[in-house]
Amino acid sequence: MFQRFIISHGLRAAATQVVAVLFGALLLVAGLSSAASAREVVVGLYENEPKIFTGSDGRAAGIFPEILREIAAREGWQLRYERCEWSVCLGLLDAGEIDLMPDVAFSSERLERFSFHDVVALHSWSQVFKPTDSGIESILDLDGKRIAMLAGSVQEVALRAMLAGFDVEFELVPADSFDETFALVARGDADAAVANHLFGVRRAPQYALVTAPVVFQPSGLFFATTRGRNLDLLAGIDRQLQPLKADQSSQYFRILERWAAPAPEFVVPTMLRKLMFTLLAIGVVLGVVVIVLRSQVRARTRERERLAIEVMESEQRYRDLAESIYDVIWTLDPETLRFTYVSPSVERLRGYTPEEVMNMPLEATLAPGQLGRVQEVIARSMAEYIAGERSTSDAVMLEVEQPRRDGSMVWTEVVGNIARNPITGRLEVRGVTRDITERRSNEARIQQLAHYDQLTGLPNRVLLRDRFAQLQALAQRHGQQFALLFLDLDHFKNINDTLGHDAGDQLLVVIARRLETALRAGDTVCRLGGDEYIMLLGECDADGAAAVVRKLIELVSEPCTVGAHELVTTPSIGIAMYPDDGEDLETLLRKADVAMYRVKHENRGDFRFYTSEMQAHTERALLLASALRHAVAGGQLHLHYQPQFDVSTRQVTGAEALVRWSHPSLGVLSPAEFIPVAESTGLINELGAWVLREAARELRRWQDEGVAPPMLAVNLSAVQFRRPDLPECIRRELDEAGIQPERLELELTEAVAMDDPEKALHMMRQLAASGVRIAIDDFGTGYSSLSYLKRFTAHRLKIDQSFVRDIGEDEDDRAIVRAIIRLAQSLGMHTVAEGVETEEQLAFLKAEGCDEAQGYLLARPMPADDMRAFLAANRALIVR
């Protein structure tokens, strides 16, 4: 038996050795192959128990290492921890020397340095801890209490901000560590302590403390990687965290449960051990009872934990949202005029932190002189709200300038409303502040480009209209006359042709300066383009005008040096007098033009007053007016259609209806010529109604044939636009044709819209309410009061073809087009470029983000039959 024992023992030992060797070899092979395939991940390890710390065995311990171990096992990663101080760890992560850093709270600043996964790894928050018998049962019980916490920490700032909302103040008892905050309470030197909840829940029992129902400053904690690197790790973490967090019984929740439980007491006095053994027996019995109770408590704790996570997650979502939104979200106490909440993006906007802004008086957040206006708006809104005349959904909008930390100013648009805070029950102002610096500078640039001639710096036709209106108002009030001069240089074309455009341009600038010096300060000189200058001489009769004009002719005729050439040019000037020759700008311009032509025909280098005898020149206008009366009834009008295209895809997005007049003897006439005649004779109403009806019917035909583009645009004249029955008239035509209103777009020129913006606004709102779309035509040429433009309910801005034409050569035009596109984008409108004739123009428009284009390059205006054929042939390219 003994022998058998020896033999069997020997065999077993030998067998064990063989197995051990084989197993070792296997392990080696497995180790080698796994080392070859496993992804080694270097992880930062720093001390922040219980989230992450060095365990008694010298290895990484705590919640994050355990969660990561779970993830790594599933992903097949091999973890290697690198011990470092927190800030050193972040530095190493920055430099790519470690792959992953656990326990990193997400913030927009950090997003610039690191990359994060999506699923929150751990929710963390700050918690108040108290002695069992302290009587602290709510936030309000903290009033006047001594609270121990890390002095100068973010926790202190956050707790103060939160309690300020409840009018609760406390006395700070500073501590250097969480342990010390607890010790201070245990010694009676503080009434409560603040700590991270994970740390606190473990340690509080050792100091006979329990949690008080006050939590704040929630944050989501993540694993972070070097920015843009190790994205596979982040994807792996999300891949594993998602199911782990969805399953209440998963390892994730067991880890949380284990670490969120109180820490075990480590030191047990030896003399108590015996007693403990005795008690153990009783303990076993009680243990069974306790296990049952515990499992119930655990279930509830898990539920509480789950609810807490849900709350934290939703809070985190709001926080992420507030941080990621570029605009600043805020609330303001209307009584103290202090901000009670400001979102972090304020730092991007003004360079101040939210806390700094909350500590500033309102005045310090506004440019000097703006407080009164803002205060007045707040007071009025509050009064209206209290009187029931304003509701929470009624927002007020203001544009205000705000100072930045560096002393510069930023233009902002502030939209705010009054609402009752559901927690405090007090009224507050809530709002959103947006940076509109770019929009403002676009506005200024467009104003400059749109109102001044870029070559000479003189006002252009747009500003002329404005100056004329001022002069007219003054003249009417004082019963005065004034003169309008039309100056054209003689034989300027020859200079351009023989010496080149540069020489021509230089001459135009010299003449502009001479004209400016010859006039009085209140007079206006502007350039209409080419070699045409217009002057307005205020408070001046015919004799006065003649005297000035003689001086001008003398001055302009003086020789001037352009490059190596000495040039002499004379002007021809026509004069029209207000109010004898006309009371509006167009009439006076036309008459001064007629007089100037007479000079050109008879005696260049001289001047003429307009006379009724010159009326003969306008015979054509009279002829057109009388012929136009028969045009509608006589069936001489018809419509052409020009398709509009998406700049990027070249799909057909719409079409514009353009009226044509075929007169039996005058031939085909351009609308540019006969529309003004129709407007001045009142025939435009009949003509406009015909165009609308015809366009609606044609659109119906396209629809029936299944080839209709999304919408058809029709031009509206200023006269039509002023008619109060316009919306009714449009509705009737659409109903009769059976067209949905949103398929029709009305184009009105910028000049019409801005002529009387308040009225235009009212009409546009009515039209928009009926469902039709609105486009602002010829944009860039009118007097753009952009604060109105923003309020217009227009869908599209049409960039005038005069800017598009010279995109290739003229930097100013490129700048205008660019600015209009940006402006439209900032106002949420689409842009349509008109008159696109070359691929180069289209490429520029595409690069600048213009949405749609119309022009000969893509398709010319065509008769209805051709248009139908075009649509049918391009059916596949029509946007539906």
Ligand SMILES: Nc1nc2c(ncn2[C@@H]2O[C@@H]3COP(=O)(O)O[C@H]4[C@@H](O)[C@H](n5cnc6c(=O)[nH]c(N)nc65)O[C@@H]4COP(=O)(O)O[C@H]3[C@H]2O)c(=O)[nH]1
């Ligand atoms: N050089 C060039 N021109 C291009 C190009 N693509 C289109 N066009 C022309 O540009 C004009 C665009 O129309 P608009 O700016 O609304 O300007 C229109 C609009 O203001 C007015 N108009 C036309 N039809 C109507 C109408 O039914 N009612 C009213 N009130 N006005 C109309 O007459 C103006 C002139 O009309 P049209 O002579 O048909 O001239 C049209 C069109 O033929 C291109 O690539 N190069």
